[in-house]
Amino acid sequence: MNWAYFFFGKLSWSVFPQNAIAWGGAIFMILCGIAIVLALTYFGRWRWFWRDWLTSLDPKKIGVMYIAVASVMLVRGGADMLLLRAQQATSVGDSFGIVSPTHFQELFSAHGSIMIFFVAMGIMFGLINLIVPLQIGARDVAFPFLNSMSFWLFCAGALLINCSLLLGDFSTAGWLAYPPLSELAYSPTVGVDYWIWGLQIAGIGSLLSGVNFFTTIVKMRTKGMTWNRLPVFCWSVMGSMFLVVFAFPVLTVTLALLYFDRTLAMHFFTAGGGGNMMMYVNLIWAWGHPEVYILVLPAFGVFSEVVPVFSGKKLAGYTSMVWAIWAIVGLSFLVWLHHFFTMGSGADVNAFFGIMTAVIAVPTGVKIFNWLFTMYRGKIRFTSPMLWFVGFVVLFTLGGVAGVVLAEPPADYQLHNSLFLVAHFHTMIVSGVLFGFFAGYTYWFPKIFGFTLDEKWGIRAFWSWFLGFILAFGPLYLLGFEGATRRLDHYAANLGWQPLFIVAGIGAGLIAVGFAFQVAQLVASVRRRHENRDASGDPWNGRTLEWSTVSPPPSYNFAALPVVHARDQFWAQKQSDMQHTRRFEDFEMPKHSAAGVLIGFFSFVLGFGMVWHIWWMVILGLLSAAITVLIRTFDDDTEIRVSASEIVHHEAGLHRIASATV
Amino acid sequence: MYVRSANIPVLEPAGPIALAEKNVIIATLLLCALVVVPVYSMLLVFSWRYRADNPVAHAEHHPTWDHYNWIAELVWWFIPACIIAVLGVIAWQSSNALDPYKQLRSDTPAITIDVVALDWKWLFIYPEQGIASVNLVEFPVDTPVHLYLTADAPMNSFWVPQLAGQIMVMPGMTTQLNLAASRTGDFNGSSANISGAGFSGMAFTARSVSGAEFQQWVASVQASSTPLTAEVYATIATPSEYNAVTYYAPISSGLFGSVVDKYMIPATGPASTADASSSDAMHMTP
Numbered sequence: 027m028n029w030a031y032f033f034f035g036k037l038s039w040s041v042f043p044q045n046a047i048a049w050g051g052a053i054f055m056i057l058c059g060i061a062i063v064l065a066l067t068y069f070g071r072w073r074w075f076w077r078d079w080l081t082s083l084d085p086k087k088i089g090v091m092y093i094a095v096a097s098v099m100l101v102r103g104g105a106d107m108l109l110l111r112a113q114q115a116t117s118v119g120d121s122f123g124i125v126s127p128t129h130f131q132e133l134f135s136a137h138g139s140i141m142i143f144f145v146a147m148g149i150m151f152g153l154i155n156l157i158v159p160l161q162i163g164a165r166d167v168a169f170p171f172l173n174s175m176s177f178w179l180f181c182a183g184a185l186l187i188n189c190s191l192l193l194g195d196f197s198t199a200g201w202l203a204y205p206p207l208s209e210l211a212y213s214p215t216v217g218v219d220y221w222i223w224g225l226q227i228a229g230i231g232s233l234l235s236g237v238n239f240f241t242t243i244v245k246m247r248t249k250g251m252t253w254n255r256l257p258v259f260c261w262s263v264m265g266s267m268f269l270v271v272f273a274f275p276v277l278t279v280t281l282a283l284l285y286f287d288r289t290l291a292m293h294f295f296t297a298g299g300g301g302n303m304m305m306y307v308n309l310i311w312a313w314g315h316p317e318v319y320i321l322v323l324p325a326f327g328v329f330s331e332v333v334p335v336f337s338g339k340k341l342a343g344y345t346s347m348v349w350a351i352w353a354i355v356g357l358s359f360l361v362w363l364h365h366f367f368t369m370g371s372g373a374d375v376n377a378f379f380g381i382m383t384a385v386i387a388v389p390t391g392v393k394i395f396n397w398l399f400t401m402y403r404g405k406i407r408f409t410s411p412m413l414w415f416v417g418f419v420v421l422f423t424l425g426g427v428a429g430v431v432l433a434e435p436p437a438d439y440q441l442h443n444s445l446f447l448v449a450h451f452h453t454m455i456v457s458g459v460l461f462g463f464f465a466g467y468t469y470w471f472p473k474i475f476g477f478t479l480d481e482k483w484g485i486r487a488f489w490s491w492f493l494g495f496i497l498a499f500g501p502l503y504l505l506g507f508e509g510a511t512r513r514l515d516h517y518a519a520n521l522g523w524q525p526l527f528i529v530a531g532i533g534a535g536l537i538a539v540g541f542a543f544q545v546a547q548l549v550a551s552v553r554r555r556h557e558n559r560d561a562s563g564d565p566w567n568g569r570t571l572e573w574s575t576v577s578p579p580p581s582y583n584f585a586a587l588p589v590v591h592a593r594d595q596f597w598a599q600k601q602s603d604m605q606h607t608r609r610f611e612d613f614e615m616p617k618h619s620a621a622g623v624l625i626g627f628f629s630f631v632l633g634f635g636m637v638w639h640i641w642w643m644v645i646l647g648l649l650s651a652a653i654t655v656l657i658r659t660f661d662d663d664t665e666i667r668v669s670a671s672e673i674v675h676h677e678a679g680l681h682r683i684a685s686a687t688v
Numbered sequence: 689m690y691v692r693s694a695n696i697p698v699l700e701p702a703g704p705i706a707l708a709e710k711n712v713i714i715a716t717l718l719l720c721a722l723v724v725v726p727v728y729s730m731l732l733v734f735s736w737r738y739r740a741d742n743p744v745a746h747a748e749h750h751p752t753w754d755h756y757n758w759i760a761e762l763v764w765w766f767i768p769a770c771i772i773a774v775l776g777v778i779a780w781q782s783s784n785a786l787d788p789y790k791q792l793r794s795d796t797p798a799i800t801i802d803v804v805a806l807d808w809k810w811l812f813i814y815p816e817q818g819i820a821s822v823n824l825v826e827f828p829v830d831t832p833v834h835l836y837l838t839a840d841a842p843m844n845s846f847w848v849p850q851l852a853g854q855i856m857v858m859p860g861m862t863t864q865l866n867l868a869a870s871r872t873g874d875f876n877g878s879s880a881n882i883s884g885a886g887f888s889g890m891a892f893t894a895r896s897v898s899g900a901e902f903q904q905w906v907a908s909v910q911a912s913s914t915p916l917t918a919e920v921y922a923t924i925a926t927p928s929e930y931n932a933v934t935y936y937a938p939i940s941s942g943l944f945g946s947v948v949d950k951y952m953i954p955a956t957g958p959a960s961t962a963d964a965s966s967s968d969a970m971h972m973t974p
Contacts, residue, residue, distance in 0.1 A: 127886070127887075127888065128885050131882065131885070198884075198885075199882070200882050204842075204843055204881075204882075205842075205843075206842050206843065207843065207882065207883060207884060212884060297858070297859040297860035297861070297951035298860065298951045298952070303858060303859075304858070304861075338740075338749065338751055339751050339752070339753060340751065340752055340753075340754060341754075342753075342754050343754070343761060343764070344754075345761070346764065346765070366856070368845060368853070368854040368855055368856050369856045369858075369863075370788065370789070370855060370856060370863040370864070372787070373783040373784040373787040374783070374784070376783045377779050377780040377783035377784070380776075380783065381772075381775075381776040381779050384772045384775045384776060384779065385772055385776075387768065388765065388768045388769050388772055391723060391768040392764055392765055394727060395727075395730075395764050396764070398727070398730045398731060398734060399754075401734040401735065401738055402730075402734050402738065402753065403738065403748050403749060403750040403753045404734075404745070404749065405740045405745045405746060405749045406734075406735065406738050406739050406740055406745065407740045408735075408739060408740075416731065416735060419727065419731050420728070420731070423723075423724055423728070424724070426720075427717065427720040427724060430716060430720055431713055431716045431717060431720070433775075433779070434712050434716050434775065434778060434782060435779060435782070435783045435786075436708065436709045436782045436783065436785075436786040436853065437709060437712045437716060439709060439786070439788065439852070439853020439854055439855075440698050440706070440710070440713065440849060440854070441698070441713075442845070442853070442880065443845055443854070443880040443881055444880065504696075506698070507696050507697075507698040507699055508695065508697065508698075509695075509697040509698065509847075509849040509876060509878070511878055511879070511880040512880075512882075513882045513887070513888075514887075514888045515888045516888040516889070517888065518891065521695070521876070522695060
């Protein structure tokens, strides 16, 4: 028996990073961790941090934590981006730039994986947690504990991915790790295993969240909230969660099969022994294409809330908007092959998937027309959420055109895997998803924290992001036509690409400045929180239920559950002078629970063991997680009952209601 | 000015396939403009006219405006649908016309070239001429070129933008690409799919020459080269980066087929390396 292998698996002293940049990243991450620990100790807030945040089952707390973790990961993915851009701007002709080819490949693999799984998904689940229960007039989600567990699985995945900075290396096979490059023959180190387990653990968290929020919207709507009155943000979340439930199991299986190939000498995706790499490419995109819509639908939902409120008008074409969401949901499962038209499928197969892809442009176009008609005859306040919307329409329309071009198979033969493609999907994800989430963040921030964000910094951040985006990705569209493929760590000087890469680098820098402005905005807003305090709970003249409760909302959201009589219920309520009598009732709230944190931690242990082949850790992690789940399952005492008289007393004490209403 | 002087291969086709593909791109862009122009116009006009500090917005403000009946709804679905229908017809016809496997019609007989993507270079085998070359593929102008491609490496994608769009190149599989050059010249080619550390150095030249020049070139390669035996192939297939152009003749027959076939049998090829190294990994000491 080899005891060193038994205890430490593939770990050895040589697993520490070999270059200064990875060391820098690892040390920075560790220092950040130490700073948080010291700050909590110094201010004596450990108990508060543990009870009120880490173990909280309140979706508003979990939502804030999602966005905080996603912001940290945005810094990581953004640092990767700056290094990628610096390399491509300098590595030309005789110069080989600042990082080695292998390090460059780790950077783009990490950038893509982190930005999709831990930034975009993180902010999305953050916003959903914050807003969906409030908007449907619920006190909580359907499965509060499951929600906490999903979040901690997400954190475990994020931590595992970042471990690769300090121990071992990361995948060099791109964000979707096509075999055979990602197989053991070509990627013998632990990099791809980090990728597999980081995504696997976070992905299971996402799947459970999908189940949770789909159920929440179906089952937890307040009295009178019929389907026809459901806010469009909730409709879009429902579409997105439907996709999560059907797409993420495909990812789970695909990643597991790849791990079997790598670890158990199986050959699902190797070229030999009956395996087929094309099966992997089909499977990963059967998840990957719906994933794009999983991210963009909630962002569409945000715009469907922001545009009516800041235009002072109801949303145009509500029914069309809802049908468009479900048309996109259905079609998104019928287009995956457009990611590999160049694989040599027959002409009719390619044409079918090309047409289905172009068809998605119809519901998307209808949505854009309806947002524009919402502005028609409105009274538009160009606050920063509205600016993000305008920036979105400008960029997303062009990105959509690029998408329709790529949907024509013969055009795709020329532009596939070129920088044109890279520019296209960044346009869709940055202007579609990120701009949408930024709009939502600014719009809903006062609801969650009780004070508005600083507009001056918000507008500066918007312009930096918007102009930075044009500078960073305009040249990439052109470079695609010039024959530049993606993921090049070096190119010949006579191709004449360098000036465009330098412009793109400047654009990336401007985007980083935009992010710095967002940090400045948060700092400035917190410092001036007393000036910017919103006592009304409704700073924007909102239309939906979340604005009808106080800001920040109490843990139970509503003292008395609202009853809905109209679409845009809160708006209708403000229009009529009718006094609504509120009926207070007893209700139950979940107790806080440490089980989510523990399961997240044990999953991390499991993942770490899987990556390094430390099998006792795998067994320990799996057993501990399973036992924690069992203990939690048999715990009957998970809720606190709050009586109607208590709540009335409490609310009256805060002067939120007159005590006479009892 | 920069744009005018730069080389934009996708928009400067040098062959019928690339030209037809460029036309599909241009047609699609023009059709999309039918949607982009109204969207941008409405965004601009509505943003300007209905901004809150414009008196017009106050006069015309209509908080419940939603002139939607089912006819209006249908119109907004119908207009983009029409454009997409036209694009769908283009997609169907062009996919069939430009199927990479479809041989080009010509009075000149086609030349067949076998292409092997290696770590990290391209090997071109001319079975009829009995020659082979690395990182340079030469062929006569105005002659259909029929490529059969495979990889003895991770997945790659073969791309010469001035001649034709990409086709993926995979181990254990053969894909095909048909193209032709309508003028002589050197055209840049590369791999468009990440295949490992030396991937960026997989640039090659596609050279279109006159028929006479091609015959001369074939003769010179036949006269002056090392034979492409199984051993020489193994040397070429060893991973190496930024390879210079090299020539080989004569070639051992059936080489291309054996490169494809070796992945069919689990006992040989990198697939078996995977098996061996994974079982090693199980016992690897730290």
